[in-house]
Structures are given as C-alpha cells and as structure tokens.
Amino acid sequence: MKFFIDTADLDEIRDLAATGLIDGATTNPSLVAKAGRKFEDIIAEICEILPGPVSAEVTATDTETMVSEGRKLAKIAANVTIKVPLTPEGLKACKMLSGEGTKVNVTLCFSAGQAILAAKSGATFVSPFIGRLDDIGLRGMDLIDDICTIFRAQAAFKTEVLVASIRSVGHVIEAAKLGAHVVTIPPSVLRALYHHPLTDKGLAAFLADWETTGQSILDDKDSASSAAAE
Ligand code: G3P
Numbered sequence: 232m233k234f235f236i237d238t239a240d241l242d243e244i245r246d247l248a249a250t251g252l253i254d255g256a257t258t259n260p261s262l263v264a265k266a267g268r269k270f271e272d273i274i275a276e277i278c279e280i281l282p283g284p285v286s287a288e289v290t291a292t293d294t295e296t297m298v299s300e301g302r303k304l305a306k307i308a309a310n311v312t313i314k315v316p317l318t319p320e321g322l323k324a325c326k327m328l329s330g331e332g333t334k335v336n337v338t339l340c341f342s343a344g345q346a347i348l349a350a351k352s353g354a355t356f357v358s359p360f361i362g363r364l365d366d367i368g369l370r371g372m373d374l375i376d377d378i379c380t381i382f383r384a385q386a387a388f389k390t391e392v393l394v395a396s397i398r399s400v401g402h403v404i405e406a407a408k409l410g411a412h413v414v415t416i417p418p419s420v421l422r423a424l425y426h427h428p429l430t431d432k433g434l435a436a437f438l439a440d441w442e443t444t445g446q447s448i449l450d451d452k453d454s455a456s457s458a459a460a461e
Contacts, residue, residue: 235256255285301335
C-alpha cells in the first residue's frame with residue numbers, strides 16, 4: 232500500500248519525506264488556501280521533494296476549462312496528477328486528460344457507483360472520502376470495502392483506490408486490511424502511526440538496564456574508522 236501525504240504544507244512534506252515512507256502527495260483548494268502561497272509554486276516545490284504522484288486540483292466546473300487548467304498544471308512537472316471532481320463534467324475531463332496520457336485523480340467520491348464511473352473514465356486514482364462519511368454517521372470503510380471488492384472483480388479496471396479524508400490510525404489499518412492501493416494521510420496521523428505507549432515504556436526500561444552495564448557498542452576506534460570512511 233502506497234502512502235501519500237495529504238497536505239500543502241511544504242515544511243511538513245520536507246520533514247516527512249525524510250522518513251523515506253512517502254510515495255506521493257495530495258492537495259486540494261482548501262489545503263492550498265491554508266498554506267497561503269501561490270498554487271503553482273507549491274505544486275512545483277512538492278514535485279521536487281517527492282518523485283511520486285502529486286495531485287493538483289482544478290477549480291473550474293465545466294469540462295473545457297477543467298481540461299485547460301489540467302493541461303496547464305500538468306506542465307509544472309512530470310509527476311503532477313490532475314485532480315478533478317466526481318461530476319459528469321469532471322469525468323469527461325478525466326477521460327480527455329487520461330487519453331492524453333495525464334494521470335488523473337477523481338476526487339470527492341462518496342459511493343461505489345461513482346467509483347465505477349471514475350474507473351470507466353480512465354482515472355488513475357479514485358478518492359473516496361471516508362472521514363466525511365463517518366462524520367454524517369455512515370461507515371466510510373464500508374465504501375472502501377465495496378470499491379476494493381468491485382475493482383478486484385473487474386480486471387479491466389486499472390484505477391487505484393486512494394483512501395482520502397483519513398482521520399485516524401485505525402483508518403490506515405482498515406484500508407490496508409481491505410487491500411486499498413493508496414492512503415493519503417494527514418501529517419498528524421502519519422506521526423501517530425509510529426507511537427505506542429508500550430514501545431516508549433519498553434525502550435526506557437531497556438536503556439535504563441543497558442546503562443547499568445557501563446558498556447557502549449561504539450568505541451573510539453569505531454568513531455575514527457567511520458570518520459575515515461566519510
Ligand atoms: O485530500 C482530500 C481529503 O483527504 C480531505 O480530507 O479531512 O478535509 O475530509 P478532510
């Protein structure tokens with residue numbers, strides 16, 4: 232399962248890219264507004280930091296303008312993926328842009344029927360928003376289960392399920408269990424994935440016990456040889 236980072240905050244992206252675990256990024260107009268910088272500059276910088284797919288969303292609502300916006304954004308870098316909304320106009324734009332060889336992420340997907348339409352339109356990714364379904368009392372993960380089952384049954388569908396609107400570590404784990412191709416994770420949730428109180432407690436005990444041995448794994452000779460190797 233690939234990890235994308237769901238933010239337009241360049242400091243966060245730089246910091247988390249250093250983990251070596253990030254395969255791409257997703258942005259949306261709300262995240263760009265929060266970042267408070269010029270959209271194209273943000274996308275160009277993310278594309279330099281991360282070699283994988285970086286989603287940049289169109290803001291027009293008619294097909295023709297969406298396609299023009301998509302073509303312009305796609306020129307920013309080879310790894311730009313164009314994000315279009317799951318509307319009839321957006322899916323037409325998806326078909327046209329995909330036909331030109333541009334990767335497209337169809338966003339704001341809230342039903343299995345919509346996901347089928349995205350796959351039929353040649354989308355590279357479809358983004359079901361699970362947190363927003365949970366927010367209205369539905370089970371977002373049921374939608375991921377349905378879409379993964381359908382895409383597995385339809386060999387002709389090449390679209391990847393990109394689980395979006397992730398709010399918790401549990402969402403990431405559930406998406407992995409269901410076989411989703413990609414999760415786009417907010418930085419806070421990605422950091423939370425590392426943590427377990429028993430890890431902290433266990434490490435503190437190991438280090439305290441090690442301290443009592445008075446030993447150290449590296450000695451002066453090791454430091455000298457690693458300095459020479461550098
Ligand atoms: O990338 C879009 C998506 O992840 C939005 O998440 O938390 O605004 O529902 P959220």
